[in-house]
Amino acid sequence: MLRVERDVMNALLGPADPDHAARVEEWVEGSLTDMPELLRAGVAAESLLVATWRRLRPSHDLCDVLDAMERSPIGLLQQYPRLFRSLVLFGDLESAPAHR
């Protein structure tokens, strides 16, 4: 998992117990590692785009960047935040105790 992808995951997860965050990270990292190679390459390319955006606009909150991508008319850009939101949410809910 690239550093910017870890940042995206942490931004979407929000404050969390370290053990829980580690379980979610294991799930997200495992999912990214196990993705079909060409899809993974596409995700990595978009991650580099996000990293570049953050470098150019350091004041922008990462969640705002993801929101902007999701509002984009370009399908590929929309899919990036959707993928990370799904992975983090599923990992968060399924790693947590049954009721929170």
Place this chain on the structure above:
Amino acid sequence: MTGLDTEVLVVGSGAGGSTTAVTLAEGGRDVVVLEEGPWIEPDRIEPFSLEEMARQYRHHGSSAALGNPPVAYAEGRCVGGSTEVNSGLWHRIPGALAQEWRRTYDIDGFEPETLDRYAARVEEWQSVSMLPGAPPPSSALLARGADRLGWRSVEFPRVYRYPGEGRAEKQTMTRTLLPRAVDAGARVVAESRVRRLLRAGDRVTGARVQRRRPDGTTEVVDVRADHVVVCGGAVHTPALLQRSGMRGSIGRGLKMHPTLKIVARFPHAVDHDDVPMHRITEFSPDIAIGGSASRRGHIGLSLADAGADLDKALPDWEKMFVYYAAIRSDAGGRVVAVPGVPTPVVFYRLTDGDLSRLARGMVHLGRALLEAGATELHPSVRGGSVVHHPRDLVRWWDEIDRTTANLMTVHLTSSIRMGEAPGRAGADSYGRIHGMQNLRVNDASLVPDAPGVNPQAAIMTIAARNADQLLSGLS
């Protein structure tokens, strides 16, 4: 391991591969089954959990067919294939559909009576049976909604045994056919990925395999075989054939059941341990309506699609359940093996008619759920309206489009159709690849079109028929 010799090599151990292996092994043939994934004993992993996704699904369950919109899909990757992780619902091939396929693709020996005979055999192997006693509330709700609307609904049997005391044992391949095949002498080799088939003209001579050793290292071995039967599923079977130099119609014509979901909230708690056995069949085979796995994670994902406030909604998750509308699609797709890349690329192009059918299915499903007592419906549609009353369902007609629909599927078929029709079928009426002497396919790839229901029964019925034909040829 330096190599293996066998009479018949079966690549893949899912519904098609296991059926092939047990038929041939019990018929006295020498069989080796290669499976890419690990052997995991039944019931060792909690169904639909993160661990199951990580260990028994290919790509952690995160594959996607490229298109507008893309379609997420999931498939098993373990000994037993998707039978280890699916819902186990059993639907025989409808007679009318079998007749249509027989005519369209010119398939020999595909009469409904023949198929029913093989279906009965497989059902006995698999202990296909109805749930004893009353269905769980999540299933009964679907039936109630259909009843109130005057629609047909059916409780389907499943591949389960009920030995008593409330225990239910899903009859996966690792629990049924694979142990039988092993008892009959078949060798099952797990964690062995076939890179390509070895060819000599119009014959295959075996397969080059990358095998994972117990210590985690890998080795490349050749398995020599007189006959090869590829059963890797509708994505990986055509990809392997393409990697082995076979193109033409191989990988074209892929079919699936594009699916949209609704999270329904009820005034009372609903069960979450199982998948509903009822289906609303009023609109079959074009639209299938049923229920999905509904753990908290699944409910959260579907709620997020519609933009629900999860902090408000999720504390009530035990009152919610995920239902779906799936369609038979006009569209088709392709599987393309890219040189040097292990995973093939899958394309699927939905038609406007497909999207319209999906919207219609969602409106029908919404009506049934509201009739069943649901108080709130969240569609898996980006920005989709939360519906509390039937009059509001009409909004979904406009809201479901290529940019908003969050589509998924777990049923992929038809990437190497069977039949004698030139140009339309990649394999003959019994799964032998056209132009090859001793190479067959025997899995979901052969099913001529998406059946509109869970395809496991169709796959196993066709596989038993084809394996019998191969066995009689060998004998």
